[in-house]
Amino acid sequence: AGGDILVDPGLRAYDFGPERFYATSKAAHNTLCIGQDDFIGDSILKYMDKTEPYGGAIRYVDSLLAADGSLWHVMVGDDPLLGACKIQHSRVLLFQPGCWLIVLDSVQVDEEQIAEWNFHFAERWKSTGFDNKGASFKSDNAMLRLSKFSNSESSDIQAGLSIGSFSPVRGWRFSGGPIAIPNLYYREKLPAGSQQLRAHAFRIEQSGNNKDNCIYRAEIDRHEKGLSISVGLIESGLRRLISFDINCIFND
DSSP states (O other), X not given: OOSOSBOOOBOOOSSOSHHHHHHTBGGXXXXXXXXXXXXXXXXXXXXXXXXXXXXXXXXXXXXXXXXXXXXXXXEEEEOHHHHTTTOEEEEEEEEXXXXXXXXXXXXXXXXXXXXXXXXXXXXXXXXXXXXXXXXXXXXXXXXXXXXXXXXXXXXXXXXXXXXXXXXXXXXXXXSSSEEEOEEEEEEEEEOSSSOEEEEEEEEEEEXXXXXXXXXXXXXXXXXXXXXXXXXXXXXXXXEEEEEEEOTTGGGO
C-alpha cells in the first residue's frame, strides 16, 4: 500500500504546555499504559528519574517461517518503564511485509489494574468503524483491518477514537505543525496474578482486492509447551490458517 500506518507523535517545541506534555506521554505512542501513573497527562519524562539507564529495550530479533513457508520478522522487547513499577510487560512484534502486523503483549500485574492500548494512525487513514473487537480504516489505495484476540475473555473493554481532540489532548502528530490523526484506544481491567495475553492483528489489503465475504482473523493459543499464533482468512466458510509457534520467545 505504501506510506506510514502507525506513527509516533513527533517532537513538540521545548516548552511546558499541554502539547509538549502530551507528546512525551506514553499515551501518545503506540504502546500500553497501565495504572494511574501511566496514563495520558503523565509525561514519559517523569519516569526518567526513577528508571535506570537500560539501553535498548529490544532483546530478541529474528526471522521465521510459518507452516505455509511465508517469511515473518520477529522482534521482542520489555517495557523498562513499567518494570520500574514492578509490572511485567513484554511485547512481540510479528511482521509479514505488505500483509500482516501482529502486536502481542504479555502482561502480569500484582493487583487489578486499568490498562489502555493506544494506536496512532497516519493522517491518510480514515476510520470506517470500530468496536471492542476490532476496527477498520481506509486510504486512497488500501484497506486496513484490525482484529483483537486474547487468552481470556473480558466483558468490560471500552473502545474509543479521538482525532485532533483538545480536551483531553489526543490524536495529534507534530511534524512541522500539529496534524490531526486518528488515535484508536482500548481500555479494560486486567486481573491480578495470571499472565494476560492481548494481541492486535493488522491486515493490509490493496484496494480492489478485498471482498465483502472475506474475514481476516488471528487467534492465540497458550498451551503447555508454549505459545502458538494462527492468522488466516475465512471466506465463504472456508478457513485457511497460517500457524507458527513462538514457544521460546518469552524465555530467551
